[in-house]
Amino acid sequence: MLHAISLGLVLFGLWLLLSGFFTALLLSLGIASVVAVVWIAHRMDVIDHEGHPIHLTFRAILYWQWLLKEIVLANIAIARVIMARKMPIHPTVIGVTATQKTELGHVIYGNSITLTPGTVTIEIDKDNLTVHALTTDAAMDLKTGEMDRRVTNVEAHPDTDNPNPNANTGEHS
Amino acid sequence: MDIALEILSWGLLFVGSAFLVIGGIGVVRLPDVFTRMHGAGIIDTMGVGGVMSGLMIQAGFTIVTIKLALIIGFILYTSPTATHALARAALHGGVRPRGDETPEDESGQGNSSSKT
Numbered sequence: 001m002l003h004a005i006s007l008g009l010v011l012f013g014l015w016l017l018l019s020g021f022f023t024a025l026l027l028s029l030g031i032a033s034v035v036a037v038v039w040i041a042h043r044m045d046v047i048d049h050e051g052h053p054i055h056l057t058f059r060a061i062l063y064w065q066w067l068l069k070e071i072v073l074a075n076i077a078i079a080r081v082i083m084a085r086k087m088p089i090h091p092t093v094i095g096v097t098a099t100q101k102t103e104l105g106h107v108i109y110g111n112s113i114t115l116t117p118g119t120v121t122i123e124i125d126k127d128n129l130t131v132h133a134l135t136t137d138a139a140m141d142l143k144t145g146e147m148d149r150r151v152t153n154v155e156a157h158p159d160t161d162n163p164n165p166n167a168n169t170g171e172h173s
Numbered sequence: 174m175d176i177a178l179e180i181l182s183w184g185l186l187f188v189g190s191a192f193l194v195i196g197g198i199g200v201v202r203l204p205d206v207f208t209r210m211h212g213a214g215i216i217d218t219m220g221v222g223g224v225m226s227g228l229m230i231q232a233g234f235t236i237v238t239i240k241l242a243l244i245i246g247f248i249l250y251t252s253p254t255a256t257h258a259l260a261r262a263a264l265h266g267g268v269r270p271r272g273d274e275t276p277e278d279e280s281g282q283g284n285s286s287s288k289t
Contacts (some may be wrong), residue, residue, distance in 0.1 A: 122263075
């Protein structure tokens with residue numbers, strides 16, 4: 001239920017920001033469409049800790065700051081490689097192990113790897129991520145495991161340690 | 174508008190455009206589909222980020238700024254997913270990455286580019 005309310009608020013905020021109109025008719029139409037969307041999402045059973053992860057909002061903001069810094073640094077490194085006359089690339093395929101407990105954590109980690117230029121996640125099989133790296137430097141950076149550690153910090157639940165928290169009990173009771 | 178903001182805005186626009194061009198050059202210069210994805214990765218992180226941030230400063234505190242920020246956010250969430258889908262499709266379609274000779278991955282014939 002908490003997830004549904006939160007999803008509705010986020011959707012309505014998004015609707016307000018995108019429309020920019022504040023007349024009564026349009027506001028009520030917006031509320032009606034938000035309610036319809038939340039109802040459809042509830043029927044599809046996608047409102048849970050994975051579809052709408054409110055439990056990691058604040059840690060995710062901290063993580064984004066670090067990730068954006070990493071993205072800028074990696075961009076400069078890859079841009080230098082591309083613009084170099086001889087293009088010193090060494091494409092490698094490496095395997096890294098994800099230490100996150102939940103699938104959501106794996107998705108965050110895989111997407112963070114892909115978002116950083118120089119490394120692309122090409123396959124995820126449970127805990128094992130296959131990563132294509134453009135240069136050995138990018139591969140080595142990933143091998144240090146700092147990103148993995150930080151993503152594990154993001155998804156760590158202090159209160160609910162089981163991987164499938166109250167999503168089902170909250171929705172159907 | 175303040176002259177410092179103007180300089181910052183145009184600086185960001187310039188940097189973003191430069192990274193867009195570099196990403197485009199990368200897509201052309203890099204040898205195969207997996208390496209080209211790294212060039213495209215530059216475009217949808219630094220290129221989009223630089224240009225959109227520059228435009229956000231141009232727009233000031235208006236609703237346009239919020240919309241531009243939303244565009245950055247949506248691109249940052251969707252582009253890695255799309256890139257991963259593309260890479261996975263290429264891998265399952267039988268394209269082998271070049272330089273597949275890492276010790277822990279395939280132990281046999283290292284350079285398997287003759288397979289395709």
